[in-house]
Amino acid sequence: MLDHLIDQVFRRESGRVLAGLIRTTRDFELAEDALQEACARAAATWPRDGLPGRPGAWLTTVARRCAVDLVRRRRASPSWTSERLAEEAVTAAPEEDPAALSGVEDDRLRLLFTCCHPALAQSAQVALALRTLCGLSTREIARAFVEPEATTAQRLVRAKRKIRDAGIPYEVPRPDVFPERLEAVQAVVYLVFNEGYASTDGQGLMRPDLCAEAIRLGRLLVELLPDELEARGLLALMLLHDARRDARLGPDGALVSLEEQDRARWHQDAITEGTALLDAAVAARRPGPYQVQAAIAALHAGAARAEETDWAQISGLYGALLRYLPTPVVELNAAVAMAMARGPEEGLQWMDRLSTREELAGYYLLPAARADLLRRAGRLEEARVAYAAALVLVRNPAERVYLERRLQALGNPPFRPSGVPLETPGTPPE
Amino acid sequence: MQYILLIYGDERQWGKLSPGETDKMYAAYMQYSKALGDAGVMRAGSELKPTSSATTVRSRNNKVTTVDGPFAETKEQLGGYYIIEVPNLEKALEWAAKCPGAVTGSLEVRPLPPPHT
Numbered sequence: 001m002l003d004h005l006i007d008q009v010f011r012r013e014s015g016r017v018l019a020g021l022i023r024t025t026r027d028f029e030l031a032e033d034a035l036q037e038a039c040a041r042a043a044a045t046w047p048r049d050g051l052p053g054r055p056g057a058w059l060t061t062v063a064r065r066c067a068v069d070l071v072r073r074r075r076a077s078p079s080w081t082s083e084r085l086a087e088e089a090v091t092a093a094p095e096e097d098p099a100a101l102s103g104v105e106d107d108r109l110r111l112l113f114t115c116c117h118p119a120l121a122q123s124a125q126v127a128l129a130l131r132t133l134c135g136l137s138t139r140e141i142a143r144a145f146v147e148p149e150a151t152t153a154q155r156l157v158r159a160k161r162k163i164r165d166a167g168i169p170y171e172v173p174r175p176d177v178f179p180e181r182l183e184a185v186q187a188v189v190y191l192v193f194n195e196g197y198a199s200t201d202g203q204g205l206m207r208p209d210l211c212a213e214a215i216r217l218g219r220l221l222v223e224l225l226p227d228e229l230e231a232r233g234l235l236a237l238m239l240l241h242d243a244r245r246d247a248r249l250g251p252d253g254a255l256v257s258l259e260e261q262d263r264a265r266w267h268q269d270a271i272t273e274g275t276a277l278l279d280a281a282v283a284a285r286r287p288g289p290y291q292v293q294a295a296i297a298a299l300h301a302g303a304a305r306a307e308e309t310d311w312a313q314i315s316g317l318y319g320a321l322l323r324y325l326p327t328p329v330v331e332l333n334a335a336v337a338m339a340m341a342r343g344p345e346e347g348l349q350w351m352d353r354l355s356t357r358e359e360l361a362g363y364y365l366l367p368a369a370r371a372d373l374l375r376r377a378g379r380l381e382e383a384r385v386a387y388a389a390a391l392v393l394v395r396n397p398a399e400r401v402y403l404e405r406r407l408q409a410l411g412n413p414p415f416r417p418s419g420v421p422l423e424t425p426g427t428p429p430e
Numbered sequence: 431m432q433y434i435l436l437i438y439g440d441e442r443q444w445g446k447l448s449p450g451e452t453d454k455m456y457a458a459y460m461q462y463s464k465a466l467g468d469a470g471v472m473r474a475g476s477e478l479k480p481t482s483s484a485t486t487v488r489s490r491n492n493k494v495t496t497v498d499g500p501f502a503e504t505k506e507q508l509g510g511y512y513i514i515e516v517p518n519l520e521k522a523l524e525w526a527a528k529c530p531g532a533v534t535g536s537l538e539v540r541p542l543p544p545p546h547t
Binding site: 117165167168174 | 431433517518519520521522523524539541543
């Protein structure tokens with residue numbers, strides 16, 4: 001019980017404490033080592049002495065002393081050559097309460113930009129952000145991305161070494177590169193969310209822990225950069241998607257399509273928050289891709305029943321999204337929305353053009369979406385072929401079950417009594 | 431911190447430039463070098479003669495082999511470098527992006543370790 005509480009405190013405080021430590025020590029690795037040691041001491045003493053009044057301040061003070069010790073120890077060892085870190089800088093820094101200090105938020109912002117610096121590989125950016133800002137352990141990150149712990153550990157070590165050796169600064173980027181750097185940060189946050197929302201290799205379809213961490217990072221971004229509308233759009237988008245988490249999987253672990261989801265199980269508080277965030281952002285009239293995607297999600301969330309979905313407006317929004325993100329995947333979604341708004345044939349024609357695109361070869365959602373539209377259009381033979389093609393490509397088990405079920409629902413292929421119309425229940429893909 | 435900016439490009443394209451274009455390119459590099467100098471960050475820098483002038487040397491078991499050409503055939507070749515001194519990678523990247531070579535080819539930015547004392 002207390003262990004659990006201590007874990008919570010670590011997770012809540014570590015990003016803040018670490019960000020401050022990096023500022024005072026000017027050494028990413030040292031700061032992390034010091035924090036780790038402080039946490040170990042906390043784990044040893046708190047259960048005995050009870051939680052301190054301000055755990056964050058406690059951790060900062062102890063970690064700082066640990067940093068001084070570590071520097072002394074490193075100096076004593078002959079392998080320690082890089083002495084640019086001044087012990088005095090650590091010792092001379094005044095004792096401070098991290099919560100009360102102005103500029104602490106700037107520390108976390110700097111840390112976010114350092115972790116997501118384009119000089120680091122994106123996989124390293126993601127791991128670093130989860131490690132330093134969310135306080136996830138290496139083991140937790142490895143589990144989340146279904147890779148051996150040693151791989152994650154190595155990724156983190158390399159990234160920290162590059163930060164140190166290449167001199168990646170601990171600062172908020174200058175104005176002329178700020179927009180692109182912010183995009184990189186947002187991309188990392190959204191990547192974490194998507195990895196949690198539609199994991200490609202995981203056992204289940206969703207890993208809500210990653211979604212929750214991404215939303216935490218999204219909240220942090222909005223909190224630190226209140227004027228950035230796209231950051232709000234991104235948070236709104238994640239909240240609106242996350243609101244559907246309990247309705248997306250059936251009892252057997254199969255994916256439930258948006259149309260078939262039990263909307264009573266959608267989380268209204270998340271929808272309310274996401275919609276409010278979006279409305280406030282949109283009012284400023286500086287649209288961007290995250291706001292547009294959030295608007296699409298909000299229209300879905302606002303439909304009490306699937307039949308009430310405003311596909312005409314969604315189709316229009318996808319047109320707008322294509323201007324920001326002219327990718328084949330967005331185009332595929334645009335084609336689906338158009339089919340829902342104007343009938344399957346138009347969408348199918350668009351998809352046929354898309355199927356010639358190299359980038360979509362091997363992407364299971366193209367044949368899956370085509371299959372759904374063909375079924376709606378009553379072209380059942382072709383629908384069967386398309387579902388089968390999608391089944392060859394799909395990797396996630398939950399999505400596989402969904403496709404198999406669809407294929408079964410079409411009945412046996414060759415013989416069917418003539419004159420008996422087949423029912424074609426409509427199911428828009430997500 | 432010191433960084434080396436390694437300028438890579440297709441030297442065959444460089445050879446195909448007209449005299450007027452070559453002059454323009456040199457003028458752009460002169461201007462860039464001057465900007466580095468004015469900012470007080472330039473430590474060294476030079477253009478390199480083309481790889482056709484390169485000789486590669488290896489010494490193995492006290493036996494020296496000398497081979498004509500660069501150490502590896504690549505699509506883009508090292509054509510020049512600058513060494514600059516700036517506070518961090520961000521600044522180094524900012525300078526690298528302004529180099530004329532960033533438009534015609536690619537720049538690799540590598541930190542130099544501090545001198546061993």
